Amino acid sequence: MLDLLNIILFCCLATVGYVAGRFAEQRHYRFIRSRERELADVLVFASRFPVLPHADKQVLVAGSVVISEDYFKRMVSGLQSLFGGRLKSYESLVDRARREAVLRMKEEARAQGARMIFNVKFQTFSIPGKNRNSGGAVEVLAYGTGLVRPA
Amino acid sequence: MMVSNLEIVPGRRVVKHLGLVQGSTVRAKNVGKDLLASLKNIVGGELKSYTELLHEARKEATERMMEQAQAIGANAILNVRFSTSSITQGAAELLAYGTAVVLE
Numbered sequence: 001m002l003d004l005l006n007i008i009l010f011c012c013l014a015t016v017g018y019v020a021g022r023f024a025e026q027r028h029y030r031f032i033r034s035r036e037r038e039l040a041d042v043l044v045f046a047s048r049f050p051v052l053p054h055a056d057k058q059v060l061v062a063g064s065v066v067i068s069e070d071y072f073k074r075m076v077s078g079l080q081s082l083f084g085g086r087l088k089s090y091e092s093l094v095d096r097a098r099r100e101a102v103l104r105m106k107e108e109a110r111a112q113g114a115r116m117i118f119n120v121k122f123q124t125f126s127i128p129g130k131n132r133n134s135g136g137a138v139e140v141l142a143y144g145t146g147l148v149r150p151a
Numbered sequence: 152m153m154v155s156n157l158e159i160v161p162g163r164r165v166v167k168h169l170g171l172v173q174g175s176t177v178r179a180k181n182v183g184k185d186l187l188a189s190l191k192n193i194v195g196g197e198l199k200s201y202t203e204l205l206h207e208a209r210k211e212a213t214e215r216m217m218e219q220a221q222a223i224g225a226n227a228i229l230n231v232r233f234s235t236s237s238i239t240q241g242a243a244e245l246l247a248y249g250t251a252v253v254l255e
Contacts, residue, residue, distance in 0.1 A: 013193055017193055017194060028196070028197075048157065049159065050157060050159075050161055058160065059154075060231060065202050067195075067197050068192050069192070070192070070196075071194075073195065074192075100197075119156050121156065125235040127201065127243070137188070139202075141209075144156060145157045
C-alpha cells in the first residue's frame with residue numbers, strides 16, 4: 001500500500017514538474033527574448049580594453065539570477081547520466097540563467113546611464129540541495145564595467 | 152571610490168599602486184527560505200530569495216573591499232573579480248578582490 005502511494009506521489013510530482021516546468025520555461029524564454037530586443041542598444045563587449053578614449057565615468061555593473069531545476073528535469077537527468085552524453089534539460093536551464101543574468105546587468109547599466117559594458121565575465125555557481133532528492137539550483141553572475149559617456 | 156573591472160581608466164593615469172584588496176562574507180540560507188526553495192524545486196524556475204541573498208552578500212563583500220581600499224588611501228579599485236565557493240552544505244562564501252590604486 002505504501003509502495004503504491006509512493007509511486008502515485010512520484011508520478012504526480014513528475015507530471016506537475018513537467019507541465020509547470022515547461023510552462024515556466026517557455027514563458028521565461030518569451031520574456032528573455034522580448035527584453036533582449038528592448039535592451040539591444042546596450043552593447044556588451046568581452047574585450048578588456050574600452051574603445052572609447054574619453055569616457056569619464058566607470059561603473060561596475062552586475063546581474064545575477066538563481067534558477068532551480070524542476071522535478072521532471074531532475075528525474076530525466078538522473079536516468080540520462082547513466083548513459084552519459086548531452087543533458088538537454090540542463091542546457092536550457094543554464095542558458096536561461098546566463099541570458100537572464102546578462103539582461104539584468106544591461107538593465108543596471110542602463111539605469112546608471114551606461115550604454116557600453118566592457119570586460120564582461122561570467123561566473124557560475126551551483127547551489128547544492130540538502131540531499132539527493134531535494135534538487136539543486138544554479139547561480140549565474142555576469143559583471144562588467146559600464147562606461148558612462150560625459151554629457 | 153571608483154570600482155571597475157577594467158585594467159585601465161581611459162584618460163586617467165595610475166600614479167600609485169597599492170596592491171591587492173579584498174572583501175568577503177560567508178552567508179547561510181535560513182530554514183524558511185530553504186523550505187520555500189525546496190517547494191519551488193518541484194516546478195522549477197527562479198529562486199528569488201536566493202538571488203536576493205547572494206546579491207546582498209556580494210554587495211557586502213564589495214563594500215568591505217572598498218573599506219579596505221579606503222583605509223590604505225586608494226581612490227580606485229581596478230580589475231575587480233568576484234568568486235563564489237561553497238564552504239559547507241547551505242553556506243557560501245562570496246569574495247570580491249581587486250587592485251587598489253591611486254589615480255591622478
